Amino acid sequence: MCEANVYLLEDDGVKTLLLESVDRIIPQGENLYLENIFGERKTIKAQIAEMALVDHKIILKP
């Protein structure tokens, strides 16, 4: 399957796994709505920093 793992890039450069196997991402103003293939949902105040889909990786930043 082609979902991606979403990480949050902290100020110290450390990437923390926020939600795995994310299928849907919908920007909502300053927030991002995340939904994964297990139906888990998160809304976080962050921006997309980079997406590398073949690597199943999406990096967010505060």
Place this chain on the structure above:
Amino acid sequence: MCEANVYLLEDDGVKTLLLESVDRIIPQGENLYLENIFGERKTIKAQIAEMALVDHKIILKP
């Protein structure tokens, strides 16, 4: 492979294929840098409206 096709949502609601098989997306200010698995690159002034990764679909809006 898990790249996605990127579409631009026009004002009339029509979705136009902008670039297929996109692997990397990097927001650059008001622009989005797109790069696909064939090495083709595009930079466009647009925002992400919605991503549906399992469907290999990313919708942008002006």
